[in-house]
Amino acid sequence: MRWSSLFIPTLRDAPAEAEAASHRLLVRGGFIRQLQSGHYSMLPLGWRVHQKVAEVVRQEMDAIGAQEFLLPAMHAASVWQTSGRWTSMGDEMFRLTDRKGGEFALGMTHEEVFATLSLELNSYRDLPQLWYQIQWKFRDEPRPKSGLLRVREFAMKDSYSFDLDDEGLDRSFQLHHAAYLRIFRRLDLDAVPVEASSGAMGGSASIEFMVESDAGEDDVALCGGCGYAANVERATAALEMVENRPSSDIPESFPTPGIRTINALAELGHPPIHQIKTLVYRIDGELALILLRGDHPFLEQKFADATGANEVVPAEADEIRDALGASPGSLGAVGVDTLPIYADEALRGRSGMTTGANEDDFHLQGVDVERDVRVDTWVDVRGILDGEACASCGEPLSVARFIEAGHIFKLGRKYSEAMGVSVLDAEGVSRVPTMGSYGIGVGRAMATVAETHHDDNGLVWPMAIAPYEVVLTVAKVDHAESMAVAESLYEELRGAGIDVLLDDRDGRAGVKFADAELVGIPLRVTIGSRGLESETLEVSSRKTGEQTNVPLKEVAAYVVNAVTAGRAANR
RNA sequence: CGGGAUGUGGCGCAGCCUGGCAGCGCACCUGCUUUGGGAGCAGGGGGUCGGCGGUUCGAAUCCGCCCAUCCCGACCA
The missing domain is CATH 3.40.50.800 (Anticodon-binding domain)
Known part of the structure; x- marks a missing residue:
């Protein structure tokens, strides 16, 4: 093509709202333009890159024997009602009504629709199947950001495997795992497979393919010693022993006027590792206490995964006061028997602890967790910190920011069961196939390459996907x-x-x-x-x-x- | 949804505090000169100052409401 007749609107200055490098450069280079928040137009240059990325993905999917489909982007409500996700997806799903009053959704993902097609699988001889498409997804993201990295409308390669049994699912999963590594290598992305939380998808196991970048939205813990790699939403670390401070026979109350934070209390001689942090959350509508060591962050996703809770939201200050009689900053679990109490494993065996007294401006010291607190459930819900020791080899873990470029799930039979899929096995017995689902965002992959391939003068595309x-x-x-x-x-x-x-x-x-x-x-x-x-x-x-x-x-x-x-x- | 910020030609910004003709750089058009690292000179076109309402003789500027966009957190490819 001749540049003189192409539409390549380059800009000397990036728009003020563009922050991420990929966002600035893709806009400046005339690849994309924003229409609204989270919705981008692909200009000719951007579309060429997008198509080349999609083609790399397509080739590697075809190479593992996957078959390409194209499913509708818009689905009748009934499809999603069958799996129960019409309600569980909540505000994340775009919904619309047709002229007859029929309810529809714009597809966020296609488990239900592919599973519907799989109803025509009748025999174990039809399995395994690997099906995929490259189709637009719509998600009403609460916060689109960073250009193409997080949008509300995007092309995703999503594939689905159907197998008779767990061994088959393992094979399909491994095929995808290997294909994903090849895809990211061809895109010149240094993608690390890490253990992940399965989140809203459900299922038994999932691996994320992560690319290190400050523009990322996930923290990943990596071990340089043994290669352990996990999203912090799931990561564990060895807990170093803490010497308990001397305890007293009963917790002692002491005045702490104006002291509302872990740090303020630490300045009074109560180091965070000797404090109990008391959080009040609404768990699926019910108030509950969540206890952690003072210096440990709480990870809601870990909690949801550990307890199966769907809704994990911080309680409001007034409902906390109604339940405990004190305000955040003076809360504690000692003597509480009206609310469920969850305690992080790091508090096991701890004594000589300091915590809020459930009376404003008072704290308790000399608390023995197991003696003084009626813990209902012990859970691992703390976020691990950079430098903590690896649970398997003891080397220090590093925690850094990564972009989630791909995610593969073992779904099990959740969707096939819900949609009523079954095949006859060799004995003539009806069996429900087990599924996997596997996603790569095409535009996000493109932005991730931009994020990791540029210099002061602009973008530096790998040959494989250069416009x-x-x-x-x-x-x-x-x-x-x-x-x-x-x-x-x-x-x-x-x-x-x-x-x-x-x-x-x-x-x-x-x-x-x-x-x-x-x-x-x-x-x-x-x-x-x-x-x-x-x-x-x-x-x-x-x-x-x-x-x-x-x-x-x-x-x-x-x-x-x-x-x-x-x-x-x-x- | 919680917290922070911003909206003035296509892009980047000033003007707002202290109300009085809407400006600057880049880009664009015309002419001349220039021509291997974002040219120079001269002339020119383009703006509901995010929207609605209010205060005022007069609002980009002051007040109220709304909308949009960005950043940080909770969610995801």
């Missing part, structure tokens, strides 16, 4: 010889199947160089009178900045080689 592989930059378009050389090289490269962009704009060379770099085309051939005098053209690499003068006659072959090598990288 164009080569740009021919004509320094002076009114120089007839330059244009003639450029035209003939352009035709030759096009003929060789190279995605080549001819920058024939009547502008200054500096502007064209800057645009080529901003847009991130991997290779640039500069065509100008300077090189032509010596019968050479300058080929430069976006990634390394390396410039090579190539004899005119060899340029086409040189470029074809470089592109071919680039395409094959990481395969």
